[in-house]
Amino acid sequence: MITLAPYGFYWFQLQERDKSEPVTPRAVPEFETLVVPLNSTWTSLARERGVFEHDVLPGHLARMRWYPEHSAKAIQPTLVAAIPFCDVGDNRPWLIFFETTERGTTSRYVLPMQIEWVRFDRERYNPRAFAAVRQGAREGTLLDVATDQIFTGLFLRNLRENLTVDEG
Secondary structure (H helix, E strand, O other): OEEEOOOEEEOOOOOOOOOOOOOOOOOOOOOOEEEOOOOOOOOOOHHHHHHHHHHHHHHHHHHOOOOOOOOHHHOOOEEEEEEEOOOOOOOOOEEEEEEEEEOOEEEEEEEEEEEEOOOOOOOOOOOOEEEEEEEOOEEEEEEEOOOOHHHHHHHHHHHHHOOOOOOO
């Protein structure tokens, strides 16, 4: 029992699960596949941006604990911009900027994302996954890298070096 001041308390009853109970697997959400041509830019991806904005991002935000709305149908983000976050490599992280309006209030958000060129696993749920990605024969996964150690290191390096990154 946990007692909270001044008058509240919680009571927990811990039990082992009955062995005869079937374990129901958690349903893996449906993921879109984004086709990203080689050497494409933010402006050249108009169709994929639309799919990302209307189909991919609302589902991802609905699964996030930090986001206030948990119904994908009620989330209508508007992508404002995307900028590369690193000056090296073709697999660099990007920052996406988007706005949402809920109950008359407009909020702005930034999400870091990166493509990991490992085939998207549709059987196992990855809470960081936005979508599957295809670039010709290459297959990968678009990930939310906000908690990734490599992204955090790049963030600190970019701040320390006062780095300016050009898309191109």
